[in-house]
Amino acid sequence: MSATMLQLAEGLLALPGAKHLPHTDKDPISNLPTLPEAQVSDSSIPIIDLEALHGPRRSDIVKQLGQACQHKGFFAVGAFFFFFFFWKSFLLEFILDASCAKWYMVVKNHGIPRTTVSNIFDTTREFFHLPKEERMKFYTPDPNSDIRLMNAYKDEVANVFVARESLKFHCHPVENYVNKWPTNPPSFRKYAAEYLTNVRRVEITLLGAISESLGLERDYIEKKLGGHYVSLNYYGACEQSDLELTYGVRAHTDPTIITILLQDDVPGLQVLSEGEWMDVNPIPGTVVVHVGDLLQAISNHKFKSLLHQAMVNCEKERMSIASYCYPSSDAMIGPPKKLIDNDHPAVYQDFTFKEFSEQMWKVITFTDTRLDSFKCSTA
Ligand SMILES: O=C(O)CCC(=O)C(=O)O
Ligand SMILES: [Fe+2]
Numbered sequence: 001m002s003a004t005m006l007q008l009a010e011g012l013l014a015l016p017g018a019k020h021l022p023h024t025d026k027d028p029i030s031n032l033p034t035l036p037e038a039q040v041s042d043s044s045i046p047i048i049d050l051e052a053l054h055g056p057r058r059s060d061i062v063k064q065l066g067q068a069c070q071h072k073g074f075f076a077v078g079a080f081f082f083f084f085f086f087w088k089s090f091l092l093e094f095i096l097d098a099s100c101a102k103w104y105m106v107v108k109n110h111g112i113p114r115t116t117v118s119n120i121f122d123t124t125r126e127f128f129h130l131p132k133e134e135r136m137k138f139y140t141p142d143p144n145s146d147i148r149l150m151n152a153y154k155d156e157v158a159n160v161f162v163a164r165e166s167l168k169f170h171c172h173p174v175e176n177y178v179n180k181w182p183t184n185p186p187s188f189r190k191y192a193a194e195y196l197t198n199v200r201r202v203e204i205t206l207l208g209a210i211s212e213s214l215g216l217e218r219d220y221i222e223k224k225l226g227g228h229y230v231s232l233n234y235y236g237a238c239e240q241s242d243l244e245l246t247y248g249v250r251a252h253t254d255p256t257i258i259t260i261l262l263q264d265d266v267p268g269l270q271v272l273s274e275g276e277w278m279d280v281n282p283i284p285g286t287v288v289v290h291v292g293d294l295l296q297a298i299s300n301h302k303f304k305s306l307l308h309q310a311m312v313n314c315e316k317e318r319m320s321i322a323s324y325c326y327p328s329s330d331a332m333i334g335p336p337k338k339l340i341d342n343d344h345p346a347v348y349q350d351f352t353f354k355e356f357s358e359q360m361w362k363v364i365t366f367t368d369t370r371l372d373s374f375k376c377s378t379a
Contacts, residue, residue: 045280048289050202051109053209065206066213068105069291069303103291103306104271104280107206107260110287112198119187120195121264124319126185128165128234134184138167146170147180152236161246163312165234171196172228192230199260199287199323200228206258206289207325214299215338221257221298226328226353235268235310235318248310248318252366255356256292256324263288266318272307280308293368294327294356300335301347305368329354334374348374 046068052061128135138149147169154161170177174193182188204222211220235248248268263269263282270277280288290306312318327333334350351374360370 046105047283047286048105048107049109050107050111050205053205058209062209062212065105065209069103069210069213069295069299103304104308105289106280106283106286107202107289108283108286110202112195112202112287114285116191116194116198117262119191120262120321121319123185123187123191124167124232124234124321125317127167127182127188127232128236128319130184135165135167138182146177158250159245160250161242162248162250163235163238163246164249164310165236166231168229168231170227171230172200195262195321196228196230196323199262202287203228203258203260203323203325206260210258210295214302216336220336221295224257224298224327224331224333226326226331229324229326231322231324233310233320233322235312237317238312238314240314243312243314246312248312250366251307251309253305253307253368254290254292254322254324255294255360255370256290256326257294257298258292258325259290260323260325261288261290262321262323264319266313266316268310268312268318269320270309270311277309292325293371294333294353296368297333297348297351297371297374298335300339300344302339302344307367327353329357345378346376349376 046064048061048065048068049057052058135149138147139151140148142148147167150164150166150168152161152163152165167182169181171192174196178189178193181192207221207225208218211222212218214220233249238246251272261269263280265282265284267279267281269280269282269288271280272278290308291303293305295303296305310318310320329352331353332350333353333356334348335346340346348371356370356374359373363370363373
């Protein structure tokens with residue numbers, strides 16, 4: 001595997017120079033980047049009824065879905081690549097860029113049984129409650145490993161503690177990877193396989209509707225699919241005194257086609273919406289779906305990848321399960337001819353997922369600036 005989703009996920013989290021250190025001393029507040037204050041939950045979140053996609057209202061739902069992802073305005077602001085300026089510059093870019101769209105949706109009636117959802121959370125919690133030595137059996141510095149534990153770490157450059165611990169692994173087709181997954185807790189493989197098989201079905205249904213909303217064949221994006229990669233995310237409750245210094249996950253876009261995020265009942269996810277950080281509070285029985293960088297390119301920048309982050313709190317642990325949908329390495333990602341005309345010139349050249357992954361390692365960034373080298377010179 002030349003460029004795996006493991007590498008991509010690593011790219012999301014590793015700033016150049018970031019060190020994985022235990023959190024020991026408190027840093028002077030004056031040196032810290034300000035943690036963005038979120039507005040209360042966004043009441044205009046698009047809620048998509050997946051079941052209705054199989055009935056007579058399909059075309060309405062497809063339209064709704066297209067509107068949820070739509071990118072209505074783009075104001076490019078040059079990014080600085082020195083990481084001293086990195087933080088502020090990319091936030092500025094996205095605050096301007098995000099002035100009018102959502103780029104995510106909440107999906108209800110997805111058909112994943114309630115017990116499947118509670119089982120995956122139970123087994124994930126049990127895994128992260130195991131003694132550290134047991135969890136560390138999955139630690140490896142090799143980004144190409146089929147399964148990998150990522151620890152919480154202190155970013156000395158940005159001067160923050162990134163509190164997420166995650167177990168990341170390939171999962172499609174399940175039978176090719178299941179033997180690499182934990183056997184402790186004993187329920188892990190069964191419950192993970194059950195959830196991941198269900199989420200794959202949701203993914204294919206959504207991609208069909210997303211393709212149609214772009215005026216493409218229903219299987220246009222599905223035909224590009226490669227594997228499937230999942231991140232079981234665990235955020236321990238943190239000490240009140242550390243709260244100002246601690247992120248769950250810092251602001252990023254996902255280098256995926258779409259990401260399907262299952263949250264437990266503890267709030268923490270925030271999205272940048274209309275220039276403000278908004279809490280996306282968990283709604284029971286739903287999943288959150290983000291537009292990723294690759295859908296931004298496939299849609300010829302009609303859709304926009306979502307900037308999001310996760311916060312921790314000092315009362316409760318939190319878990320989320322991010323399913324990353326990504327293409328096969330030779331799949332062409334640039335916009336299809338059908339989306340290009342005089343009024344809509346190509347924003348991106350054709351490129352393969354392999355080329356994209358290689359580029360991600362050359363220019364490590366948290367955002368869709370990963371796509372910049374694939375932009376057409378006229379765009
Ligand atoms: O935990 C969350 O809510 C967000 C996780 C996330 O963004 C990711 O795993 O890519
Ligand atoms: Fe993410």
